[in-house]
Amino acid sequence: MTAPVKALMDQLARLGRSGVGVLEHLGRAHLLLLSILGGLGDLVRRPRLLLIQLFSVGVLSALIVAVSGTFVGMVLGLQGYYILSQFGAEQTLGVMVAASLVRELGPVVAALLFAGRAGSALTAEIGLMKATEQLSGLEMMAVDPIKRILTPRFAAGIISMPLLAAMFSALGVMGGYFVGVGLLGVDDGAFWSQMQAKIDTYDDVLNGVIKSLVFGLVCTWIALFQGYDADPTSVGVSRATTRTVVHSSLAVLGLDFILTALMFGE
């Protein structure tokens, strides 16, 4: 075989290897998701495990979500007022703030914060458990680490995410109200009544909740898989944590586009 042909074959082999690697990766992630879902039945008998995870995944993320929500709402109120007042339409400030929060910013920004705050912690925790052979230790004691460690965290992530997104949106609306009505002098009644007339409970609020459920599932799944699949070294755990944040953020933004197109396209 001549040298150029061999070089070409090497390139092709490398491409094929990386393709197979990606597929293997995806396959392992889905198998892990299946076994995590299989553990949900056992979780009902041990609600205590879920409670502790709700604390570390949900409660500890609540503060940053609440603070960001308030400030995002306040900025929306300020920017929206400047633009809308050029058209003499300050009265619709409430609609603008609430629609952008409930439909998009609430679920998406809360999910990005969730991935950074809770997702990275989950990956680091599980990656370190793997590196220090605690997961193998559990298996030695005939305890299934997936049911015992991963499933409660997964369920906690899916339960927490819609609640966090709702808090983000609600506090954002309050922040927008504070800036718009309190500081800039938009009419109080028009702010709420226009909002109530234009925002629909099913089309807007419920779709936002569905979005945040999907984001919660994807973010927690990615975090758990990256931790469980990490190389059991300090470098491996650090890489896995970075990957969790990057992959979760990209997945949330990509999925948000698809979900928006499906939900709000007429």
Place this chain on the structure above:
Amino acid sequence: MNHGRTIEILVGAFMAAGFVALFFLSMKVSNLSASGTGSGYEIEARFDNIGSLKVRAPVTMAGVRIGRVSAINFDAQTFEAVVILRIESGYEDAIPDDTFAKIFTAGLLGEQYVGLDAGGSQNFLKEGDKISLTQSALVLEEIIGQFLFSKAEEGAARE
């Protein structure tokens, strides 16, 4: 044990705050109580042209919102737009059968809505009844066209 109880309380507060936020979003922000479908009754109005009237546009009487547009269809036999108005419960026997339905625009750039002008009849519309007196939406191009046409006529008469 004490530590466990703190966690329980904090998780409880977290869940409660989340549900309060959801409740706030559905009640205060989107007004679930007023958008209830299925209550009230439906009446039908036929228009030659509905302009850009949309489903869920308000239906008002004397400026008060008493319902919403629940469906808009096109009748291929008569070439009319068939607009179904859902009137909220609490407004039974409030719309006389000689009521005039018009399509208005809220403000210069606002959305379009259906305004009802009550007639003097003692008979009231019930579920499935039709409003026979209607006036189409004003379409800007048509108004400008009419204006130009009348100007042209004026000019022709003067000569």
